Amino acid sequence: MAMTEKQPYHKGDLPVLLLQAAEQELAENGLERFSLRAAAKRANVSHAAPAHHFKDMTGLLSALAADGYRRLITAQEKRQAQAGSGKVEQFVALGLGYIDFAEAHPALFQLMFASEKPNRHHPGFAKTSLAAFAKLQDAVFALYPDEADADRRTTLLMTSWSVVHGLAELIISGRAEGPLQLSSRTPDERDAMIRAILLRVHEVKS
Known part of the structure:
Protein backbone atom coordinates (compact mmCIF):
# COMPACT_ATOMS: atom_id res chain seq x y z
CA MET A 1 0.00 0.00 0.00
CA ALA A 2 1.39 3.40 -0.97
CA MET A 3 2.36 5.80 1.78
CA THR A 4 0.28 8.95 1.63
CA GLU A 5 1.56 10.80 4.68
CA LYS A 6 5.05 11.81 5.59
CA GLN A 7 6.65 8.98 7.47
CA PRO A 8 8.99 9.76 10.37
CA TYR A 9 12.29 7.95 10.10
CA HIS A 10 15.85 8.27 11.23
CA LYS A 11 18.40 9.03 8.55
CA GLY A 12 19.89 5.56 8.85
CA ASP A 13 16.49 3.96 8.29
CA GLN A 24 6.09 -3.28 -2.82
CA GLU A 25 6.43 -1.51 -6.16
CA LEU A 26 7.94 -4.60 -7.75
CA ALA A 27 5.21 -6.87 -6.38
CA GLU A 28 2.33 -4.63 -7.42
CA ASN A 29 3.49 -3.19 -10.74
CA GLY A 30 6.20 -5.52 -12.01
CA LEU A 31 9.75 -5.00 -13.13
CA GLU A 32 8.90 -3.46 -16.50
CA ARG A 33 7.18 -0.51 -14.84
CA PHE A 34 9.68 -0.21 -12.00
CA SER A 35 11.56 3.07 -11.58
CA LEU A 36 13.47 4.96 -8.92
CA ARG A 37 10.86 7.69 -9.00
CA ALA A 38 8.05 5.20 -8.38
CA ALA A 39 9.91 3.67 -5.44
CA ALA A 40 10.59 7.11 -3.99
CA LYS A 41 6.97 8.12 -4.40
CA ARG A 42 5.81 4.98 -2.64
CA ALA A 43 8.25 5.66 0.20
CA ASN A 44 7.04 9.28 0.30
CA VAL A 45 10.55 10.69 -0.04
CA SER A 46 12.15 12.92 -2.65
CA HIS A 47 12.79 11.39 -6.06
CA ALA A 48 16.52 11.94 -5.50
CA ALA A 49 16.63 9.83 -2.32
CA PRO A 50 17.07 6.41 -4.00
CA ALA A 51 19.93 7.67 -6.17
CA HIS A 52 21.64 9.16 -3.13
CA HIS A 53 21.69 5.80 -1.34
CA PHE A 54 21.82 3.31 -4.24
CA LYS A 55 23.23 5.40 -7.15
CA ASP A 56 20.79 4.11 -9.76
CA MET A 57 18.03 1.58 -10.41
CA THR A 58 20.55 -1.22 -10.84
CA GLY A 59 22.00 -0.43 -7.43
CA LEU A 60 18.59 -0.43 -5.77
CA LEU A 61 17.50 -3.68 -7.40
CA SER A 62 20.83 -5.32 -6.61
CA ALA A 63 20.48 -4.36 -2.96
CA LEU A 64 16.89 -5.60 -2.95
CA ALA A 65 17.92 -8.94 -4.47
CA ALA A 66 20.72 -9.25 -1.91
CA ASP A 67 18.19 -8.68 0.86
CA GLY A 68 16.05 -11.35 -0.77
CA TYR A 69 18.83 -13.90 -0.49
CA ARG A 70 19.26 -13.06 3.20
CA ARG A 71 15.56 -13.63 3.74
CA LEU A 72 15.66 -16.84 1.71
CA ILE A 73 18.33 -18.16 4.06
CA THR A 74 16.21 -17.10 7.04
CA ALA A 75 13.21 -18.99 5.64
CA GLN A 76 15.36 -22.08 5.16
CA GLU A 77 16.87 -21.85 8.64
CA LYS A 78 13.39 -21.52 10.13
CA ARG A 79 12.39 -24.79 8.47
CA GLN A 80 15.64 -26.45 9.53
CA ALA A 81 15.09 -25.40 13.15
CA GLN A 82 11.69 -27.12 13.05
CA ALA A 83 13.02 -30.30 11.45
CA GLY A 84 14.92 -33.23 12.85
CA SER A 85 18.69 -33.06 13.03
CA GLY A 86 19.30 -35.88 10.55
CA LYS A 87 20.92 -35.06 7.23
CA VAL A 88 17.85 -36.12 5.22
CA GLU A 89 15.50 -34.03 7.34
CA GLN A 90 17.80 -31.02 7.08
CA PHE A 91 18.02 -31.36 3.31
CA VAL A 92 14.25 -31.56 2.97
CA ALA A 93 13.80 -28.58 5.30
CA LEU A 94 16.14 -26.56 3.13
CA GLY A 95 14.01 -27.29 0.08
CA LEU A 96 10.77 -26.53 1.90
CA GLY A 97 12.18 -23.19 3.04
CA TYR A 98 13.19 -22.41 -0.54
CA ILE A 99 9.64 -23.01 -1.75
CA ASP A 100 8.12 -21.17 1.23
CA PHE A 101 10.11 -18.08 0.28
CA ALA A 102 9.21 -18.31 -3.40
CA GLU A 103 5.51 -18.58 -2.61
CA ALA A 104 5.60 -15.68 -0.14
CA HIS A 105 7.63 -13.36 -2.41
CA PRO A 106 7.20 -14.43 -6.05
CA ALA A 107 8.19 -11.09 -7.63
CA LEU A 108 11.29 -10.84 -5.48
CA PHE A 109 12.14 -14.46 -6.21
CA GLN A 110 12.01 -13.74 -9.94
CA LEU A 111 14.19 -10.66 -9.49
CA MET A 112 16.79 -12.71 -7.64
CA PHE A 113 16.98 -15.60 -10.07
CA ALA A 114 15.48 -14.69 -13.44
CA SER A 115 16.16 -11.01 -14.02
CA GLU A 116 19.21 -9.40 -15.59
CA LYS A 117 18.45 -6.10 -13.85
CA PRO A 118 20.51 -6.72 -10.70
CA ASN A 119 24.27 -6.54 -10.92
CA ARG A 120 25.40 -10.01 -9.93
CA HIS A 121 28.83 -8.63 -9.09
CA HIS A 122 27.33 -6.20 -6.57
CA PRO A 123 29.12 -7.04 -3.27
CA GLY A 124 25.93 -7.66 -1.34
CA PHE A 125 24.35 -9.71 -4.11
CA ALA A 126 27.45 -11.83 -4.63
CA LYS A 127 27.95 -12.48 -0.91
CA THR A 128 24.37 -13.44 -0.08
CA SER A 129 23.69 -15.47 -3.22
CA LEU A 130 26.87 -17.48 -2.64
CA ALA A 131 25.87 -18.02 0.99
CA ALA A 132 22.52 -19.42 -0.13
CA PHE A 133 24.23 -21.69 -2.65
CA ALA A 134 26.69 -22.88 0.03
CA LYS A 135 23.81 -23.96 2.26
CA LEU A 136 22.42 -26.15 -0.51
CA GLN A 137 25.86 -27.52 -1.30
CA ASP A 138 26.50 -28.45 2.33
CA ALA A 139 23.11 -30.15 2.65
CA VAL A 140 23.52 -32.19 -0.54
CA PHE A 141 27.11 -33.19 0.15
CA ALA A 142 26.10 -34.29 3.66
CA LEU A 143 23.90 -36.94 2.02
CA TYR A 144 26.99 -38.41 0.34
CA PRO A 145 29.85 -38.20 2.85
CA ASP A 146 31.75 -41.02 1.14
CA GLU A 147 31.38 -39.72 -2.42
CA ALA A 148 34.89 -38.76 -3.54
CA ASP A 149 34.16 -38.12 -7.23
CA ALA A 150 33.96 -34.33 -7.62
CA ASP A 151 31.96 -34.51 -10.84
CA ARG A 152 29.46 -36.90 -9.26
CA ARG A 153 29.03 -34.58 -6.27
CA THR A 154 28.53 -31.60 -8.59
CA THR A 155 25.96 -33.54 -10.62
CA LEU A 156 24.01 -34.36 -7.46
CA LEU A 157 24.19 -30.76 -6.31
CA MET A 158 22.97 -29.28 -9.57
CA THR A 159 20.23 -31.90 -9.93
CA SER A 160 18.98 -30.98 -6.44
CA TRP A 161 19.01 -27.28 -7.21
CA SER A 162 17.29 -27.81 -10.56
CA VAL A 163 14.49 -29.79 -8.94
CA VAL A 164 13.78 -27.48 -6.01
CA HIS A 165 14.08 -24.34 -8.12
CA GLY A 166 12.01 -25.76 -10.96
CA LEU A 167 9.36 -26.89 -8.52
CA ALA A 168 9.28 -23.44 -6.92
CA GLU A 169 8.86 -21.84 -10.35
CA LEU A 170 6.05 -24.23 -11.28
CA ILE A 171 4.25 -23.60 -8.00
CA ILE A 172 4.37 -19.80 -8.09
CA SER A 173 3.36 -19.73 -11.75
CA GLY A 174 0.34 -21.91 -10.99
CA ARG A 175 1.45 -24.63 -13.39
CA ALA A 176 1.97 -27.20 -10.64
CA GLU A 177 -1.51 -26.80 -9.18
CA GLY A 178 -3.17 -29.14 -11.66
CA PRO A 179 -1.05 -32.23 -11.00
CA LEU A 180 -0.13 -31.53 -7.35
CA GLN A 181 -3.33 -29.90 -6.03
CA LEU A 182 -1.31 -28.25 -3.28
CA SER A 183 -3.98 -25.68 -2.47
CA SER A 184 -6.42 -28.41 -1.46
CA ARG A 185 -3.94 -30.25 0.75
CA THR A 186 -3.27 -29.69 4.42
CA PRO A 187 0.14 -28.16 5.27
CA ASP A 188 1.42 -31.59 6.31
CA GLU A 189 0.17 -33.19 3.10
CA ARG A 190 1.74 -30.40 1.06
CA ASP A 191 5.08 -30.86 2.79
CA ALA A 192 4.91 -34.63 2.34
CA MET A 193 4.34 -34.23 -1.40
CA ILE A 194 7.28 -31.84 -1.77
CA ARG A 195 9.43 -34.08 0.40
CA ALA A 196 8.71 -37.08 -1.83
CA ILE A 197 9.74 -35.09 -4.92
CA LEU A 198 12.97 -33.85 -3.34
CA LEU A 199 14.01 -37.28 -2.06
CA ARG A 200 13.20 -39.01 -5.33
CA VAL A 201 16.23 -37.30 -6.85
CA HIS A 202 18.59 -38.90 -4.35
CA GLU A 203 16.99 -42.30 -4.02
CA VAL A 204 17.06 -41.96 -0.26
CA LYS A 205 14.38 -43.36 1.97
CA SER A 206 12.04 -41.04 3.86
Missing part, protein backbone atom coordinates in the same frame (compact mmCIF):
# COMPACT_ATOMS: atom_id res chain seq x y z
CA LEU A 14 15.98 5.49 4.85
CA PRO A 15 17.72 2.73 2.87
CA VAL A 16 15.51 0.15 4.61
CA LEU A 17 12.42 2.22 3.89
CA LEU A 18 13.40 2.47 0.24
CA LEU A 19 14.00 -1.27 -0.03
CA GLN A 20 10.57 -1.96 1.43
CA ALA A 21 8.98 0.49 -0.98
CA ALA A 22 10.92 -1.01 -3.90
CA GLU A 23 9.69 -4.49 -3.06
Whole structure:
Protein backbone atom coordinates (compact mmCIF):
# COMPACT_ATOMS: atom_id res chain seq x y z
CA MET A 1 0.00 0.00 0.00
CA ALA A 2 1.39 3.40 -0.97
CA MET A 3 2.36 5.80 1.78
CA THR A 4 0.28 8.95 1.63
CA GLU A 5 1.56 10.80 4.68
CA LYS A 6 5.05 11.81 5.59
CA GLN A 7 6.65 8.98 7.47
CA PRO A 8 8.99 9.76 10.37
CA TYR A 9 12.29 7.95 10.10
CA HIS A 10 15.85 8.27 11.23
CA LYS A 11 18.40 9.03 8.55
CA GLY A 12 19.89 5.56 8.85
CA ASP A 13 16.49 3.96 8.29
CA LEU A 14 15.98 5.49 4.85
CA PRO A 15 17.72 2.73 2.87
CA VAL A 16 15.51 0.15 4.61
CA LEU A 17 12.42 2.22 3.89
CA LEU A 18 13.40 2.47 0.24
CA LEU A 19 14.00 -1.27 -0.03
CA GLN A 20 10.57 -1.96 1.43
CA ALA A 21 8.98 0.49 -0.98
CA ALA A 22 10.92 -1.01 -3.90
CA GLU A 23 9.69 -4.49 -3.06
CA GLN A 24 6.09 -3.28 -2.82
CA GLU A 25 6.43 -1.51 -6.16
CA LEU A 26 7.94 -4.60 -7.75
CA ALA A 27 5.21 -6.87 -6.38
CA GLU A 28 2.33 -4.63 -7.42
CA ASN A 29 3.49 -3.19 -10.74
CA GLY A 30 6.20 -5.52 -12.01
CA LEU A 31 9.75 -5.00 -13.13
CA GLU A 32 8.90 -3.46 -16.50
CA ARG A 33 7.18 -0.51 -14.84
CA PHE A 34 9.68 -0.21 -12.00
CA SER A 35 11.56 3.07 -11.58
CA LEU A 36 13.47 4.96 -8.92
CA ARG A 37 10.86 7.69 -9.00
CA ALA A 38 8.05 5.20 -8.38
CA ALA A 39 9.91 3.67 -5.44
CA ALA A 40 10.59 7.11 -3.99
CA LYS A 41 6.97 8.12 -4.40
CA ARG A 42 5.81 4.98 -2.64
CA ALA A 43 8.25 5.66 0.20
CA ASN A 44 7.04 9.28 0.30
CA VAL A 45 10.55 10.69 -0.04
CA SER A 46 12.15 12.92 -2.65
CA HIS A 47 12.79 11.39 -6.06
CA ALA A 48 16.52 11.94 -5.50
CA ALA A 49 16.63 9.83 -2.32
CA PRO A 50 17.07 6.41 -4.00
CA ALA A 51 19.93 7.67 -6.17
CA HIS A 52 21.64 9.16 -3.13
CA HIS A 53 21.69 5.80 -1.34
CA PHE A 54 21.82 3.31 -4.24
CA LYS A 55 23.23 5.40 -7.15
CA ASP A 56 20.79 4.11 -9.76
CA MET A 57 18.03 1.58 -10.41
CA THR A 58 20.55 -1.22 -10.84
CA GLY A 59 22.00 -0.43 -7.43
CA LEU A 60 18.59 -0.43 -5.77
CA LEU A 61 17.50 -3.68 -7.40
CA SER A 62 20.83 -5.32 -6.61
CA ALA A 63 20.48 -4.36 -2.96
CA LEU A 64 16.89 -5.60 -2.95
CA ALA A 65 17.92 -8.94 -4.47
CA ALA A 66 20.72 -9.25 -1.91
CA ASP A 67 18.19 -8.68 0.86
CA GLY A 68 16.05 -11.35 -0.77
CA TYR A 69 18.83 -13.90 -0.49
CA ARG A 70 19.26 -13.06 3.20
CA ARG A 71 15.56 -13.63 3.74
CA LEU A 72 15.66 -16.84 1.71
CA ILE A 73 18.33 -18.16 4.06
CA THR A 74 16.21 -17.10 7.04
CA ALA A 75 13.21 -18.99 5.64
CA GLN A 76 15.36 -22.08 5.16
CA GLU A 77 16.87 -21.85 8.64
CA LYS A 78 13.39 -21.52 10.13
CA ARG A 79 12.39 -24.79 8.47
CA GLN A 80 15.64 -26.45 9.53
CA ALA A 81 15.09 -25.40 13.15
CA GLN A 82 11.69 -27.12 13.05
CA ALA A 83 13.02 -30.30 11.45
CA GLY A 84 14.92 -33.23 12.85
CA SER A 85 18.69 -33.06 13.03
CA GLY A 86 19.30 -35.88 10.55
CA LYS A 87 20.92 -35.06 7.23
CA VAL A 88 17.85 -36.12 5.22
CA GLU A 89 15.50 -34.03 7.34
CA GLN A 90 17.80 -31.02 7.08
CA PHE A 91 18.02 -31.36 3.31
CA VAL A 92 14.25 -31.56 2.97
CA ALA A 93 13.80 -28.58 5.30
CA LEU A 94 16.14 -26.56 3.13
CA GLY A 95 14.01 -27.29 0.08
CA LEU A 96 10.77 -26.53 1.90
CA GLY A 97 12.18 -23.19 3.04
CA TYR A 98 13.19 -22.41 -0.54
CA ILE A 99 9.64 -23.01 -1.75
CA ASP A 100 8.12 -21.17 1.23
CA PHE A 101 10.11 -18.08 0.28
CA ALA A 102 9.21 -18.31 -3.40
CA GLU A 103 5.51 -18.58 -2.61
CA ALA A 104 5.60 -15.68 -0.14
CA HIS A 105 7.63 -13.36 -2.41
CA PRO A 106 7.20 -14.43 -6.05
CA ALA A 107 8.19 -11.09 -7.63
CA LEU A 108 11.29 -10.84 -5.48
CA PHE A 109 12.14 -14.46 -6.21
CA GLN A 110 12.01 -13.74 -9.94
CA LEU A 111 14.19 -10.66 -9.49
CA MET A 112 16.79 -12.71 -7.64
CA PHE A 113 16.98 -15.60 -10.07
CA ALA A 114 15.48 -14.69 -13.44
CA SER A 115 16.16 -11.01 -14.02
CA GLU A 116 19.21 -9.40 -15.59
CA LYS A 117 18.45 -6.10 -13.85
CA PRO A 118 20.51 -6.72 -10.70
CA ASN A 119 24.27 -6.54 -10.92
CA ARG A 120 25.40 -10.01 -9.93
CA HIS A 121 28.83 -8.63 -9.09
CA HIS A 122 27.33 -6.20 -6.57
CA PRO A 123 29.12 -7.04 -3.27
CA GLY A 124 25.93 -7.66 -1.34
CA PHE A 125 24.35 -9.71 -4.11
CA ALA A 126 27.45 -11.83 -4.63
CA LYS A 127 27.95 -12.48 -0.91
CA THR A 128 24.37 -13.44 -0.08
CA SER A 129 23.69 -15.47 -3.22
CA LEU A 130 26.87 -17.48 -2.64
CA ALA A 131 25.87 -18.02 0.99
CA ALA A 132 22.52 -19.42 -0.13
CA PHE A 133 24.23 -21.69 -2.65
CA ALA A 134 26.69 -22.88 0.03
CA LYS A 135 23.81 -23.96 2.26
CA LEU A 136 22.42 -26.15 -0.51
CA GLN A 137 25.86 -27.52 -1.30
CA ASP A 138 26.50 -28.45 2.33
CA ALA A 139 23.11 -30.15 2.65
CA VAL A 140 23.52 -32.19 -0.54
CA PHE A 141 27.11 -33.19 0.15
CA ALA A 142 26.10 -34.29 3.66
CA LEU A 143 23.90 -36.94 2.02
CA TYR A 144 26.99 -38.41 0.34
CA PRO A 145 29.85 -38.20 2.85
CA ASP A 146 31.75 -41.02 1.14
CA GLU A 147 31.38 -39.72 -2.42
CA ALA A 148 34.89 -38.76 -3.54
CA ASP A 149 34.16 -38.12 -7.23
CA ALA A 150 33.96 -34.33 -7.62
CA ASP A 151 31.96 -34.51 -10.84
CA ARG A 152 29.46 -36.90 -9.26
CA ARG A 153 29.03 -34.58 -6.27
CA THR A 154 28.53 -31.60 -8.59
CA THR A 155 25.96 -33.54 -10.62
CA LEU A 156 24.01 -34.36 -7.46
CA LEU A 157 24.19 -30.76 -6.31
CA MET A 158 22.97 -29.28 -9.57
CA THR A 159 20.23 -31.90 -9.93
CA SER A 160 18.98 -30.98 -6.44
CA TRP A 161 19.01 -27.28 -7.21
CA SER A 162 17.29 -27.81 -10.56
CA VAL A 163 14.49 -29.79 -8.94
CA VAL A 164 13.78 -27.48 -6.01
CA HIS A 165 14.08 -24.34 -8.12
CA GLY A 166 12.01 -25.76 -10.96
CA LEU A 167 9.36 -26.89 -8.52
CA ALA A 168 9.28 -23.44 -6.92
CA GLU A 169 8.86 -21.84 -10.35
CA LEU A 170 6.05 -24.23 -11.28
CA ILE A 171 4.25 -23.60 -8.00
CA ILE A 172 4.37 -19.80 -8.09
CA SER A 173 3.36 -19.73 -11.75
CA GLY A 174 0.34 -21.91 -10.99
CA ARG A 175 1.45 -24.63 -13.39
CA ALA A 176 1.97 -27.20 -10.64
CA GLU A 177 -1.51 -26.80 -9.18
CA GLY A 178 -3.17 -29.14 -11.66
CA PRO A 179 -1.05 -32.23 -11.00
CA LEU A 180 -0.13 -31.53 -7.35
CA GLN A 181 -3.33 -29.90 -6.03
CA LEU A 182 -1.31 -28.25 -3.28
CA SER A 183 -3.98 -25.68 -2.47
CA SER A 184 -6.42 -28.41 -1.46
CA ARG A 185 -3.94 -30.25 0.75
CA THR A 186 -3.27 -29.69 4.42
CA PRO A 187 0.14 -28.16 5.27
CA ASP A 188 1.42 -31.59 6.31
CA GLU A 189 0.17 -33.19 3.10
CA ARG A 190 1.74 -30.40 1.06
CA ASP A 191 5.08 -30.86 2.79
CA ALA A 192 4.91 -34.63 2.34
CA MET A 193 4.34 -34.23 -1.40
CA ILE A 194 7.28 -31.84 -1.77
CA ARG A 195 9.43 -34.08 0.40
CA ALA A 196 8.71 -37.08 -1.83
CA ILE A 197 9.74 -35.09 -4.92
CA LEU A 198 12.97 -33.85 -3.34
CA LEU A 199 14.01 -37.28 -2.06
CA ARG A 200 13.20 -39.01 -5.33
CA VAL A 201 16.23 -37.30 -6.85
CA HIS A 202 18.59 -38.90 -4.35
CA GLU A 203 16.99 -42.30 -4.02
CA VAL A 204 17.06 -41.96 -0.26
CA LYS A 205 14.38 -43.36 1.97
CA SER A 206 12.04 -41.04 3.86
